Amino acid sequence: GNSVTQMEGPVTLSEEAFLTINCTYTATGYPSLFWYVQYPGEGLQLLLKATKADDKGSNKGFEATYRKETTSFHLEKGSVQVSDSAVYFCASDTGRRALTFGSGTRLQVQP
Amino acid sequence: DVKVTQSSRYLVKRTGEKVFLECVQDMDHENMFWYRQDPGLGLRLIYFSYDVKMKEKGDIPEGYSVSREKKERFSLILESASTNQTSMYLCASSTPPRDGEQYFGPGTRLTVT
Numbered sequence: 001g002n003s004v005t006q007m008e009g010p011v012t013l014s015e016e017a018f019l020t021i022n023c024t025y026t027a028t029g030y031p032s033l034f035w036y037v038q039y040p041g042e043g044l045q046l047l048l049k050a051t052k053a054d055d056k057g058s059n060k061g062f063e064a065t066y067r068k069e070t071t072s073f074h075l076e077k078g079s080v081q082v083s084d085s086a087v088y089f090c091a092s093d094t095g096r097r098a099l100t101f102g103s104g105t106r107l108q109v110q111p
Numbered sequence: 112d113v114k115v116t117q118s119s120r121y122l123v124k125r126t127g128e129k130v131f132l133e134c135v136q137d138m139d140h141e142n143m144f145w146y147r148q149d150p151g152l153g154l155r156l157i158y159f160s161y162d163v164k165m166k167e168k169g170d171i172p173e174g175y176s177v178s179r180e181k182k183e184r185f186s187l188i189l190e191s192a193s194t195n196q197t198s199m200y201l202c203a204s205s206t207p208p209r210d211g212e213q214y215f216g217p218g219t220r221l222t223v224t
Contacts, residue, residue, distance in 0.1 A: 006153075032211050034211055034212075036213075041217070042217055042218075043115070043201055043203075043215030043216050043217045043218055044154075044201070044203075044213075044215040045215070046212055046213070046214075049211065049212065089153060089154065091211070093210065093211040096167070097142050097159065097161055097205070097207075097210040098144060098156050098159050098169065098210075099156075099211055099213065100156075101146075101153045101154040101155075102153050103151055103152060103153040104153050104154075
């Protein structure tokens, strides 16, 4: 079945630093890929998605590009803010309506 | 806005008790999901449902059952709670063709003692 691997956290950055959170997937075929974010005390929210190779998803300054050749979907942001502190989950669809999630990466942004 | 609500934010139960976790969504979504979230393991799918009275096992269904009698409501049942079921439980919903765009509830933190 599908699997998703994320870099382990926590990732600690200063405000305005550049962020990369790595995500790779294994799957048969070309699944849609997603990034979800979980703020403290809340459920997950969809951050961005990409449905085919070379698609770039973007939202709130975050971007991720679907790279078929490296089976990757790394999350990037040019300048993080304290309010971006959260847990970020990469996910892949399974072809049967459900998602497979990575283990999550905690981001801490310091002022 | 889509809203997914869960019956409790925190729950403490004893080993062997029957536990019901309720989830309600208000956007007429066809798909509903139950996940458990554990540190270092991310979210793992327990069960999902794509229609009333329909259910499919996820990756870790052992020790759980579900019920979906109405479209808006999806219940997770722990027939006999055990300490290894202490976890955060998250409910989500979505609808075709955007099955992967899931809307999550705030979660129920269940402690089994």
